[in-house]
Amino acid sequence: MKDRPKKFYLVANWKMNKTVREANFFIESLIPELGMNGVHVYIAPPFMAIASSVQYARDTSIVIGAQNMHDARDGAFTGEIAAFMLREAGAAFVILGHSERRHLFGETNAFIHRKVVRALQDDLQAIVCVGEKEGEEPEEILREQIMTAFEKVPAEESEKILLAYEPVWAIGTGKTPTPKQIQEMHGFCRKLLQELFGKKRGEGIPILYGGSVNVNNAVAISQEPDVDGLLVGGASLDPQKFIQMIQLVSKNQPEKYV
Ligand code: PGA
Numbered sequence: 126m127k128d129r130p131k132k133f134y135l136v137a138n139w140k141m142n143k144t145v146r147e148a149n150f151f152i153e154s155l156i157p158e159l160g161m162n163g164v165h166v167y168i169a170p171p172f173m174a175i176a177s178s179v180q181y182a183r184d185t186s187i188v189i190g191a192q193n194m195h196d197a198r199d200g201a202f203t204g205e206i207a208a209f210m211l212r213e214a215g216a217a218f219v220i221l222g223h224s225e226r227r228h229l230f231g232e233t234n235a236f237i238h239r240k241v242v243r244a245l246q247d248d249l250q251a252i253v254c255v256g257e258k259e260g261e262e263p264e265e266i267l268r269e270q271i272m273t274a275f276e277k278v279p280a281e282e283s284e285k286i287l288l289a290y291e292p293v294w295a296i297g298t299g300k301t302p303t304p305k306q307i308q309e310m311h312g313f314c315r316k317l318l319q320e321l322f323g324k325k326r327g328e329g330i331p332i333l334y335g336g337s338v339n340v341n342n343a344v345a346i347s348q349e350p351d352v353d354g355l356l357v358g359g360a361s362l363d364p365q366k367f368i369q370m371i372q373l374v375s376k377n378q379p380e381k382y383v
C-alpha cells in the first residue's frame with residue numbers, strides 16, 4: 126500500500142497536435158535535457174505517434190501514453206481504439222474523461238466509468254480528469270464525477286489511478302485559480318478518494334492540476350501539499366518550454382518529496 130506519492134508528475138497532453146515526425150523530434154530534444162530530474166515525465170501524443178514515441182523514449186525515464194480509448198474490449202466501433210491495442214503499442218497510461226471528451230464529444234460519467242474499469246483491467250494507468258464548468262458548483266460536480274468514475278473499483282486497483290483536477294474554465298484560457306483555491310479543491314478530491322479507497326490508499330493517489338499551466342505559474346502551483354503533478358496542454362507543445370518547466374519544477378521540488 127502506498128503513502129503519499131514520492132515524486133511529482135509532469136504530464137504533457139498534446140491533444141490533436143504533432144505528427145509522428147514532430148513527436149519523434151520533440152522526444153529527441155527532450156532526452157539530453159532530462160538529466161537527473163526528479164519528476165515523472167509523461168507524454169500523451171496522438172494515437173498515430175504512440176508507437177514511435179515509445180521507441181524514441183526507450184531506455185529513458187519518459188513514459189508514453191494515450192489521450193483516450195474505448196471501453197469495449199474490441200468489436201464494431203468504427204474509428205475507436207481499444208486498451209489492449211494501446212498496451213501493444215507500448216502505452217503505459219491513458220487520459221480518460223478529459224473535459225474536451227466530455228463536452229465536445231458528449232462522454233458521460235457512466236461511459237468514463239466503463240473506460241476506467243477497462244483501462245485498469247488491461248493494466249494501463251488511468252489519469253482521470255474531472256472539473257467544473259464556469260458557474261457550476263465545483264464540489265457537487267467533483268463528487269458526481271469522481272464517485273461515478275471509480276464506482277466499485279477494487280481498492281488494490283487504486284495504485285494505477287491518477288486524478289486530474291481541471292476546471293473547464295481554466296483550460297486553454299490563460300485563466301487559473303489561485304494556488305490556494307487549487308489546494309482547496311485537491312483537498313476535497315483527496316477526501317473523496319479516501320471515502321472510496323480508504324485513508325491510506327486515498328493518500329497515495331496522485332492528484333494533478335490542469336488548466337493553463339505555464340512556466341510562470343507551474344512552480345507556485347506545484348508547492349501546494351495536495352498537488353502531486355501538473356497536466357499541461359498548450360505549454361507542453363514547445364520542447365524548450367516543456368524542458369524549462371521540467372527543470373523549474375524539479376529544482377523547486379516541494380519539501381514533501383525531499
Ligand atoms: P491547457 O490544457 O494547459 O492548454 O489549458 C490543459 C488540458 O486540457 O489538459
